[in-house]
Amino acid sequence: MQVHVVDISSWTASFRYPNLISGVQPTLEVPPVSTVLGLINAAAGQYLNHQKLELGYYFQFEAKASDLETIYQIDSSNGRATNNAKSNIIRREFLYNARLKIYLTDKTLADFFRQPYYSLVLGRMNDLATVDSVATMDLPEVAYSSRIAGQVVPFKENHLAGQIQALPKYFTDTFPRQNVGTEPYSIISYLTPVKGNLPAIHDEQVGKQGIDIYIHQLDFSEYD
Amino acid sequence: MNLKTQGFVLLDVDVVALNNAGKSSSSNFENAVATKKITKNGRSHTYVSGQAWRYWWREALQRNVGWSLSPITRDNKIAFTEANPFLYADDDVFGYMKAVKEEVVDEKGKTKKVDATVTRVSPLKNSAIVSVGSARTVENWSSMARQDGDSVPYSKEEYSAIMKGMFSLDLAQLGTFANYNKTGFKNITQKLKNEALEQGAVEIDDPYVKDGKGNPQKLVQLPKDIRLQRAKDTIQALKTISGGAMQTNNMGDVTPKFIVLATTSSGNHPFSHIVTSEGINNDRVTLNLEGLKEVLKDYKDQFTGTVFIGKRSGFLNEYNDELKELLTLGEGYPTVHLGTINETIDAYCAQLENQLP
Numbered sequence: 001m002q003v004h005v006v007d008i009s010s011w012t013a014s015f016r017y018p019n020l021i022s023g024v025q026p027t028l029e030v031p032p033v034s035t036v037l038g039l040i041n042a043a044a045g046q047y048l049n050h051q052k053l054e055l056g057y058y059f060q061f062e063a064k065a066s067d068l069e070t071i072y073q074i075d076s077s078n079g080r081a082t083n084n085a086k087s088n089i090i091r092r093e094f095l096y097n098a099r100l101k102i103y104l105t106d107k108t109l110a111d112f113f114r115q116p117y118y119s120l121v122l123g124r125m126n127d128l129a130t131v132d133s134v135a136t137m138d139l140p141e142v143a144y145s146s147r148i149a150g151q152v153v154p155f156k157e158n159h160l161a162g163q164i165q166a167l168p169k170y171f172t173d174t175f176p177r178q179n180v181g182t183e184p185y186s187i188i189s190y191l192t193p194v195k196g197n198l199p200a201i202h203d204e205q206v207g208k209q210g211i212d213i214y215i216h217q218l219d220f221s222e223y224d
Numbered sequence: 225m226n227l228k229t230q231g232f233v234l235l236d237v238d239v240v241a242l243n244n245a246g247k248s249s250s251s252n253f254e255n256a257v258a259t260k261k262i263t264k265n266g267r268s269h270t271y272v273s274g275q276a277w278r279y280w281w282r283e284a285l286q287r288n289v290g291w292s293l294s295p296i297t298r299d300n301k302i303a304f305t306e307a308n309p310f311l312y313a314d315d316d317v318f319g320y321m322k323a324v325k326e327e328v329v330d331e332k333g334k335t336k337k338v339d340a341t342v343t344r345v346s347p348l349k350n351s352a353i354v355s356v357g358s359a360r361t362v363e364n365w366s367s368m369a370r371q372d373g374d375s376v377p378y379s380k381e382e383y384s385a386i387m388k389g390m391f392s393l394d395l396a397q398l399g400t401f402a403n404y405n406k407t408g409f410k411n412i413t414q415k416l417k418n419e420a421l422e423q424g425a426v427e428i429d430d431p432y433v434k435d436g437k438g439n440p441q442k443l444v445q446l447p448k449d450i451r452l453q454r455a456k457d458t459i460q461a462l463k464t465i466s467g468g469a470m471q472t473n474n475m476g477d478v479t480p481k482f483i484v485l486a487t488t489s490s491g492n493h494p495f496s497h498i499v500t501s502e503g504i505n506n507d508r509v510t511l512n513l514e515g516l517k518e519v520l521k522d523y524k525d526q527f528t529g530t531v532f533i534g535k536r537s538g539f540l541n542e543y544n545d546e547l548k549e550l551l552t553l554g555e556g557y558p559t560v561h562l563g564t565i566n567e568t569i570d571a572y573c574a575q576l577e578n579q580l581p
Contacts, residue, residue: 011496012274012352042491045226046432063264067273068245074323082323089246096262096269096354115526116491117226119349119392125319126274128351128390130496175405 001141001201003056004110006102008039010129013061013098013122018167024066025092029189030059030152031122032167033216034179036102040109045117047173048109051221056103056213058150058206060190061095068092098122100129101206103139103213110134137203145200145212150190153198153214154183161194162186169218180223225581227528228488229393229459229572232495233480235353236539238384240476242353242468243272248381251363255378259361267358267506270383272468274352277389280467280478281350281458282314288464289457294320307342309401309411310420310446313454316399319346326413340413344401347394348458355385356509357501366473382474386509392493393458395580399451401444402430409433412444420444452580456573459485463566480565481539482511485572486531486558487579494519494526511543517550520557527558529575534568 015028015035036057041047069092075084100122104110113131120129152167153160169181188194196212204210241259248258261268285291294305294312309316326340361383369375401411401420412420421427424447429440445451462483468476484495498516502508520531533547550560561571 009496011354063262065262065271066245067260069273069275074321096264113492115489119228119394119491119493121349125346125349126352128349128392128493128496130494131492173406175410 001105002136002138003103003105003201004107004134004136005203006104006110006113006134007132008100008102008113008120008122008129009132010098010100010122010127012094012096012127013100013129014092014094014127015123017165023090025090027064027093027095027123028165028187029061029064029095029163029191030150030187031057031100032152032185033218034168034170035123036100037170039100039102039120039122040112042118042120043112043116044109045112049220050170050218052217052219053109054105054215054217056151056201056215058101058103058190058203058211058213060099060150060207062097064093064095066091066093094123094127101203103201103203103215105215107136110136139201139203139213142200142202142212145196145198145202145214147193147209147212148196148198148200148214149188149193149207149211151214152185152187153196154216155186156183158186158196158198160186160188160196162188162192170220172223180220181218225396225528226489226491227395227579227581228491229395229455229576230484230486230488230493230495231391231393231459231462232484232498233389233391233462234356234482234499234539235387235389235478236481237387237476237478239382240384240468240474241380241382241470242270242476242478243276244380244469248363248379251379253363253365253377253379255376256363257378257380259381259383261359261361262354264358268361269357270355270359270361270385270387272353272387272389274350276467277350277353278318278348280465281348281461282318283467284461284465285314285457289461291457307344308416309344309399310416310423310425313457315344317346317348317393317454317458319344326415328414340415342410342412344411345397347397348391349394350391351389353387353389355383355387356499357386357503357507358505359383359385359507380470380474388499390493390496392491393455394491395451395455395487395576398455399446400428402433402441403444404433404435404441406433417444420446448580452577455576455580459569459573459576463569480534481536483534483565483568484516484531485534485568487528487575488523488526489528490523490526492523492526494523509540511540511546513543513546513550517553517557520550520553520560524556524558528579530559530561532561532563532568532572532575534563534565536565
């Protein structure tokens with residue numbers, strides 16, 4: 001299968017748990033699909049209205065650490081922010097020396113990364129990232145994956161091991177923005193590869209033994 | 225033009241505790257403060273969070289560059305800045321969020337309150353500042369002692385390290401504001417927009433966002449001289465930036481000792497890998513000049529103008545000759561300018577004057 005692979009690296013990265021508001025903020029060990037689609041938008045410089053697209057990605061990091069930071073907790077009424085805010089000090093986890101590989105079948109999307117419009121960040125404002133390369137590869141397809149890691153896979157039907165978390169696929173560009181296509185995913189850290197028994201593509205250049213990349217078939221036509 | 229300033233800096237600090245992480249859990253002292261660090265393969269890398277660097281930066285702009293910072297309203301449960309990027313340059317450069325209701329007069333002449341919440345994504349993005357190699361921290365015993373009574377012992381964690389940081393300033397976004405209602409886009413209220421237009425701001429087309437009829441949305445942009453001044457001030461502040469915890473006992477100089485400044489037509493930050501560490505404990509810092517050359521070549525088309533590199537004499541002197549080679553790379557590379565730190569910052573700012581549209 002011909003795929004266009006974008007290699008991105010950053011010193012720090014963090015992907016917050018969607019349902020935790022206060023206390024310690026842990027980080028997901030793999031970004032959600034919506035984060036990767038947001039990154040593509042940042043590279044494109046505009047909000048992209050996808051209908052269907054195929055997307056795979058792999059994420060790894062070298063260490064996990066905890067930061068101490070000041071946050072402002074803002075109240076809301078009817079889904080809108082108010083000016084009631086109180087400051088608090090929280091511990092927030094982040095990942096160090098991170099690397100994200102995005103596999104796309106649509107060349108136009110991959111080409112945005114050759115000259116991204118906005119600065120790319122893996123998580124938050126301080127997680128500045130660098131595009132290391134954009135390349136086209138022919139990767140073999142496997143019918144039954146044997147090593148899935150560093151990715152999220154829809155939990156329904158696949159029932160893979162890993163941490164289960166409800167994650168959105170995308171966000172609308174309305175005000176306030178709405179999450180789109182939220183469903184449970186297995187979050188499989190790059191540290192704990194699992195056998196998938198589902199169709200994937202194999203990238204032997206990732207890790208010591210190669211990794212099978214699950215290709216998400218995203219269909220947003222029903223949300224129009 | 226979609227231009228960005230991409231910057232990379234190295235700091236050289238001795239016996240500092242720049243950013244602390246609260247009570248230490250590994251100390252035998254009851255009063256022990258830990259410094260922020262990342263543990264990787266059993267070795268620690270000390271760091272300053274991005275938030276702290278921004279705080280130093282904002283303070284430097286106020287103290288040394290003369291910016292009057294956007295006032296913070298802070299009651300018991302309320303905290304926000306003015307969110308007026310026309311009046312306050314730091315609102316413009318560092319971004320904000322403010323939830324407000326604004327009084328408007330409708331067609332029937334009645335006053336009503338409408339939601340006028342504004343948010344602005346920061347045009348200045350910066351990384352954390354991380355030690356390049358592993359940095360061994362030491363727990364230092366201190367005591368608060370006066371003539372009377374018992375002394376109070378405490379400990380703090382200190383280190384010496386060469387640290388790296390990078391930033392990206394979006395020159396297209398600086399001094400340019402949207403007021404249409406999309407997440408992250410609504411920077412200013414209608415009232416503020418009208419005021420700005422009366423005072424010399426102009427409207428320009430948004431290249432991407434269109435209204436319902438297919439016409440481009442309008443952005444409000446400040447005059448060039450103000451935008452240029454804000455960009456230059458932000459970069460100039462690095463000359464005199466100071467900060468960090470425990471300044472009374474552990475004052476560290478946090479101005480750059482090595483700096484790379486370049487304008488790119490891309491959001492990609494190219495300089496993240498130009499410094500690496502070597503040695504058994506990964507504690508020796510090396511400039512990856514081959515990597516820098518590679519970046520200069522690979523992204524030649526995306527560099528606009530000259531790439532400026534500055535270094536303080538005495539810091540990493542072993543690279544002086546290799547750095548000079550960058551001046552004669554020739555075809556296929558952008559031109560490179562070498563100088564001292566402050567000279568380099570000035571020369572880059574002079575280049576900006578001709579680049580900002």
